[in-house]
Amino acid sequence: MTTKFLNEDNYIHATKEITSWGAHWEARTKVITCFVTAFGLIALNTSWLLFLSFNLLLLTVLTMGFSFKFIVSKLALLLPFLTLMSIPLVFGGGFPPTFERYQFALLLILKALSVSLIMMIMILSQPLQQLLSALSHMHLPPFVVSIFFLSYRYTFLLWENLKKIQRALLSRLFRSSLHKNSFKTYGEVVGGMLIKSIDRSEKVHRAMISRGFTGRIPASNPQPMTKLDLIKASSFIGMIIVLHIIEKW
Template structure:
């Protein structure tokens, strides 16, 4: 298996060893309700409270703080690219409406990302996909997610091999026509290979009787602790929504 997958698997296994067991169906339900509740909030103070709760809840449930910060840092450049034109688009003095809107977007994104990471990152992906199947999510969705997860590592490995080949030929990236042409041809070749590999995989799976649905086992019983863990974030989000409707 490729080095990218090995590195990810080692890190993921370390996270799995540290997580506090939580029945995945109830965990998914809590995550969906909390994320949709976060999106519905329009008050900065309440969104800040939701972000603080999601961070504390994730850490108390076994998610590593360093890993959480590392994953959230990926989101920061995208938020900056989106918010800087929004804040400064009207010139000076700054419009407080624009600043508040940018803050709302950032808080919603960070809170939703935090709880989503907590739901998926410290539990085996196979368990979460089985939970989606047990919750009657269409099989085509769970199958696509599972295959994308498995074969995405091969796609990453293909990119790494091609970039290594370019460096071996003393290729350096510059902002010129030659660089853009080379990278364009490289990207096209990678996608053509990906299509070819996907066809081979499809034929191999069809030859083994694959019917478009990944078999899953029986769901684990839901315990009282699972219900309590699910109720806590749901009740907190309902509380925030009621506060927004009544007070604000």
């Protein structure tokens, strides 16, 4: 898990270099479009239409500059969950499984994979700071945006702390197991981190107050919305509407 977490961090920073049409798409329009498209997709119930939309989204993500290997690595993260859901869905009703059960599992897989590609467009097609800045200009409660900014920042610092604690435990021959002492150690590690965080939060608050904090984290001005952004948004939403019309036909 440790390596995985750090690798994911590298992936996030790697995407900052992308200068594709996806990166230039104004983030607020992109976030709203992605949510609408995702809800539209899960309302589809025809496997070939979902297969078509998955391929269209895959093509879209590829044109945004993501490598095929990267996309596969992201979609592969869904595999354990999809396997856990699909096997009982297909075989749960007994043998031989019915066609409807296969179809239901297939729909679930296609929906999950397609929306995962939408998430990739929404989250990874621009530097994360640009997305966070856009969120702060979307009329969300300023407290929530401030908490999100700070939590994101401190997650990486605390993860470094946890790794140090893990190394210290390993040097004392700690072995993770289901023994009571092992849980005591986990409990004390979590308790220690919580106490440290509360202490730190008081210092952070004083530091923020001294810099004029009033509950809102200042963010740069939002990127202006252009006609091109609206065309991009309309293309996505238009695609979903067309797919629904075909399904109803």
